[in-house]
Amino acid sequence: MVFLMAEITIPPRQLRTHILDQSKRANVGHIGSALSIVEIISVLYSRILRIPHPRDATRDRFILSKGHAALAQYSAFCLKGWISQDTLNTYCANGTRLGVHPDNALEGIDFSTGSLGHGLAYGAGSALAARLRKSPWNVYVLISDAECNEGSLWETVMFAAHHRLSNLIVIVDENQQQALGYTRDILSLHPLAERWRAFGWDTVEVDGHDMDEMARVMTAFRKTSGPPHALIAHTTFGKGVSFMEGRLEWHYLPMSDDQYQQALKETGEAP
Amino acid sequence: MRQAFARALLELAANDDRILLLTADLGFMVWEPFAHTYPQRFLNVGVAEQNMIALATGLADSGFIPFTYSIATFATLRPYEFIRNGPIHHRLPVRIVGVGQGHEYGYAGPTHHGLEDVGVMRLQPGITIIAPADTEQTGNALKATYDLPGPVYYRLGKNDHVSLSGLNGRFTLARAEVIREGDALLWVTMGAVAVEVARAADTLTRKGISSTVLVVSSLNPGPEEELAEFAGRFPFVISVEAHYAVGGLGSFVSEVIAERGLGCRVIRRGISSMVSGTSGDQNYYDALFGLTAESLVELATRELQQPGQGRPSRLRTPSPG
Numbered sequence: 001m002v003f004l005m006a007e008i009t010i011p012p013r014q015l016r017t018h019i020l021d022q023s024k025r026a027n028v029g030h031i032g033s034a035l036s037i038v039e040i041i042s043v044l045y046s047r048i049l050r051i052p053h054p055r056d057a058t059r060d061r062f063i064l065s066k067g068h069a070a071l072a073q074y075s076a077f078c079l080k081g082w083i084s085q086d087t088l089n090t091y092c093a094n095g096t097r098l099g100v101h102p103d104n105a106l107e108g109i110d111f112s113t114g115s116l117g118h119g120l121a122y123g124a125g126s127a128l129a130a131r132l133r134k135s136p137w138n139v140y141v142l143i144s145d146a147e148c149n150e151g152s153l154w155e156t157v158m159f160a161a162h163h164r165l166s167n168l169i170v171i172v173d174e175n176q177q178q179a180l181g182y183t184r185d186i187l188s189l190h191p192l193a194e195r196w197r198a199f200g201w202d203t204v205e206v207d208g209h210d211m212d213e214m215a216r217v218m219t220a221f222r223k224t225s226g227p228p229h230a231l232i233a234h235t236t237f238g239k240g241v242s243f244m245e246g247r248l249e250w251h252y253l254p255m256s257d258d259q260y261q262q263a264l265k266e267t268g269e270a271p
Numbered sequence: 272m273r274q275a276f277a278r279a280l281l282e283l284a285a286n287d288d289r290i291l292l293l294t295a296d297l298g299f300m301v302w303e304p305f306a307h308t309y310p311q312r313f314l315n316v317g318v319a320e321q322n323m324i325a326l327a328t329g330l331a332d333s334g335f336i337p338f339t340y341s342i343a344t345f346a347t348l349r350p351y352e353f354i355r356n357g358p359i360h361h362r363l364p365v366r367i368v369g370v371g372q373g374h375e376y377g378y379a380g381p382t383h384h385g386l387e388d389v390g391v392m393r394l395q396p397g398i399t400i401i402a403p404a405d406t407e408q409t410g411n412a413l414k415a416t417y418d419l420p421g422p423v424y425y426r427l428g429k430n431d432h433v434s435l436s437g438l439n440g441r442f443t444l445a446r447a448e449v450i451r452e453g454d455a456l457l458w459v460t461m462g463a464v465a466v467e468v469a470r471a472a473d474t475l476t477r478k479g480i481s482s483t484v485l486v487v488s489s490l491n492p493g494p495e496e497e498l499a500e501f502a503g504r505f506p507f508v509i510s511v512e513a514h515y516a517v518g519g520l521g522s523f524v525s526e527v528i529a530e531r532g533l534g535c536r537v538i539r540r541g542i543s544s545m546v547s548g549t550s551g552d553q554n555y556y557d558a559l560f561g562l563t564a565e566s567l568v569e570l571a572t573r574e575l576q577q578p579g580q581g582r583p584s585r586l587r588t589p590s591p592g
Contacts, residue, residue: 104361111328111329111332112356112360112361114356115352115356117321118325118352118353118356118357121321121322121324121325121326121328121329121353122325122326122328122329122332122357123329124322124325124326124329125325125326125327125328125329125330125332125333126329126332126333127329128314128326128329128330129329129330129332129333129334130333132291132311132330132335133333152321152322152325152353155317155319155321155322156322156325158317158319159316159317159319159322159326162317
């Protein structure tokens with residue numbers, strides 16, 4: 001445990017600070033969606049993804065299929081030193097490579113996303129390529145729970161199970177919210193984990209803010225054969241900022257000055 | 272054309288192991304040789320065209336040249352957004368092979384009719400569109416384009432025994448092929464319906480009216496300069512395609528002529544509506560939309576009788592004042 005903790009190179013607290021700073025500076029929303037995946041992004045880029053360099057041909061792939069949370073990924077890039085603070089500061093500025101949704105023109109972004117229900121299928125193609133090339137890379141795809149509304153997603157879910165793409169790992173950010181409401185009210189996904197299991201995936205439910213637990217499960221996923229893997233990560237939308245947690249409006253709203261100061265205080269960065 | 276395409280792909284695959292073949296559960300009696308020769312490189316993904324295109328996108332991004340296959344409507348329309356956000360946006364060598372030009376699927380009904388596939392593909396920048404006119408050209412077109420760096424859409428005819436006299440299998444990307452030469456009018460056509468256009472031109476020749484027939488087999492890029500050069504010599508051009516008259520070849524011809532200010536009138540002969548309520552074979556539909564040699568002869572004869580059709584309008588003497 002101590003050893004694992006020492007491996008964290010992307011502290012969630014700093015990720016949250018970047019997310020809040022950049023959202024405030026650019027005056028844009030999608031803050032709650034980015035905050036819910038902070039620990040997932042942290043554990044992936046600290047402990048799981050084997051990426052010696054973003055252009056390495058045999059690197060693990062990571063697709064942020066819920067592209068609207070790209071700010072969390074950009075913040076991780078900054079903490080990893082893949083992009084500078086100056087580049088991060090171009091978030092949503094004219095001419096930036098860092099839009100609300102990720103574009104693969106930015107080194108480190110494997111696939112441009114923003115349209116839900118697409119990233120997993122691309123990821124399955126990439127996982128299939130690894131198998132055909134007898135190359136060791138794994139493909140990680142982070143999707144939102146409401147993304148499971150998309151019919152196209154289930155085409156890939158069936159395909160990956162049928163072809164036993166054991167190098168394909170999906171992480172479902174199960175924050176129970178979508179654009180206009182709570183998933184249970186709009187289009188129920190219950191029982192989500194059972195559905196993935198029924199489709200033939202090796203499915204594990206975890207606390208999506210417990211990095212040790214996620215690291216343990218995802219390390220165990222690194223097998224050479226068997227079905228694809230699903231990590232159902234139970235998360236809190238807007239995690240870490242009390243007035244955002246579980247609140248629908250933070251899918252959209254930018255912060256006022258007072259809200260920004262309050263958020264920084266709660267995430268431990270206020271003076 | 273499918274068999275010719277399949278044979279050519281099999282040949283290419285022998286020398287290029289980047290080639291993969293994905294089908295959305297179609298291609299009975301077409302893909303068996305490929306599947307048997309390269310079982311590791313053949314994948315039936317099931318009836319799931321969106322997944323097929325996105326899988327191909329991931330494969331192409333890892334260095335493969337994946338061919339995806341279905342009936343034209345299923346290959347292009349169902350996964351259209353995945354094509355747009357995948358191989359178009361990422362500029363990847365995904366190959367989309369759609370079969371069925373116009374009403375070739377006849378009584379299978381409108382779900383199977385390729386009415387707007389060229390139009391929707393032409394809207395997307397960077398995707399090359401190949402629509403062979405006959406069997407022999409199909410193999411040559413594939414060999415000339417299979418390893419282009421960007422995405423390609425192949426619009427194949429369903430009939431395996433199409434022969435367009437005068438074409439002799441010629442294919443050059445972004446070039447048109449001249450299969451008849453004459454000075455009364457200009458035909459521009461695309462796909463297997465070119466056979467009807469050639470028949471119409473031959474009938475007119477026998478009546479003493481000679482015409483030029485240009486066969487366009489690629490768009491995005493298309494033969495802009497060549498078309499403009501020919502169009503400038505004629506009072507009017509008739510575009511003929513087994514596709515909606517909007518969005519495909521007729522639109523391409525109109526754009527080239529309008530943008531260059533050529534004084535050449537464009538008459539677009541194509542499919543004008545989606546038929547519902549009645550059905551029939553390909554001949555039934557082609558007769559309905561005037562895509563037969565007889566109907567084309569009638570059209571050309573009528574247009575030639577219009578006053579002022581003797582020479583290109585830009586060459587006419589301007590009226591005084």
